[in-house]
Amino acid sequence: METCFDVKNIDLFYGDKQALKDVNMEIYKNRVTAFIGPSGCGKSTFIRCLNRMNDLIEGCKVSGEIIKDGLDIYSPKQDIVDLRTRVGMVFQKPNPFPMSIYDNIAYGPRCQGLKDKKKLDEIVTTSLKQVALYDEVADRLGDSAIGLSGGQQQRLCIARCIAMSPEVILMDEPTSALDPISTSKIEDLCLELKKDYTIVIVTHNMQQAARISDYTAFFLLGEVVEMDETDTIFSHPKDKRTENYITGRFG
């Protein structure tokens, strides 16, 4: 199994408040890795380390290494635009741009300088097909994306991410704002997508983690308590705290 991210000794501070403590893990290619843990334990903070979105937060300091393809993504040699084109992200709240459905999906490739109309058409179509949204919107690609339902918007955001053909898709609670049907659509989508992509997903939903992930990491107070294959985590957790959390006896 190939490693996608090799995370070594990550400490992260917001100002002088430590949000991540000595995080170590390997994230594998073409697998779904889930992060679980109580609110405020640092899941979002950590997933944002993987595409350096934390750079945007004032006073956020990261130390340690995250090796991707032999290069520490925090090293000065790492081009941040290049990193983000290879590591895409889907946010908790669907956030389509206030433009047409077509332009939303073409946005990323256009920013990379792609102008060829035919190629863009093709990217838009295949991306929408991959997230099973194409049939629903095929006749109104020129309409504003704001008019889509929440679940459609979130699938659009995933399509927008896929349009960049990234290697990794990071998802921070992508279904927390959605109804059960949209949620299960997106879960199916994750299983479908892992053939081509590496997926990292943050979720508060144990069943979701169990259903779709191959690996699960349990976070608590900024530390990774335990990380293992999902089956093992849910059937034979090694740490008492993990067991308490997944059985709902946390407190």
Add this chain to the structure above:
Amino acid sequence: MLIDKKRVKRNKALDKFFRGFFMAMAILSSSFIVIIVLFVCAKGISPFLPGYEYGQVDLISFLTGSIYRQDQGIYGVGFIIINTLISAFLALVISFPLSVLTALFIAKIAPKKLSAAMQSVVELLAAVPSVVYGVFASGVITGVVEWIASLFGITTFGGSSLLAVVLLLAIMIFPTLTSMSITAIRAVDPNLEQASLALGATKTQTNFKICLTAAKSGIFAGAILGLGRAYGEATAVAMVAGNKLFGPTFNPFDITRTLTSTMLAGLKETTGLDYDIRFSVGLVLIVVIFFSNWILNMVKKRIGRNSVA
């Protein structure tokens, strides 16, 4: 018991009182507007009615005329309408890109301290009385215009010109446009910017493609406000327009005449028709502003369909 019945009663009474109070204030202020409009209308329409005491004026030749000579009693404002539209629109064309870029810089690019300092300057500029701009225009802008004209070998009327009016108005509407744009850009959902950056867009691409696009409706509202100010500005404009007697003026170095400068010129020393006709000119100005706002609002609706702010 948590709910005190007396208190609830008193709150209800208070609520009723304030509702009545605000209603009265609203009626009072709106009736002022109605009275003003009615007065202007009555005064402005009277010269065109038969039996007008200083001799009835023909409405069509007033609206389409291309000569305005109060000394000869010839009143035609057709060319003045065109002049007004030209000067306001050109001012907007110059000011719009500058103020949008300035706003983008202040809202998104400049470091915090510089941004705060620049924003105070913009707010200060908005508070400068127009007569001060007028003095500046007649002292400095006219000089600049004269110099530019001399490069083309053209002599001007001391710098008073269409170009001077346009530059003056461009400067005067700049603070309005800029601060409205800043507000609109700041109101753009930061999640959209994050999404853009996460897609590998650069900061500059994000600023232009996301922030400006999402803010365009608010920016456009600023443009409408600015254009309104440009149409209505009188004091400063009158100081550099030169009040040409015929037109319209298309040559930027030639003097011009706007509806406002026409209303203002010699207002204090005149009576009779020449006084009343200024109300008619004012009415024309109101109608011009009304129509241009109406058109711009339609445009705004069209371009704003995909806008959030």
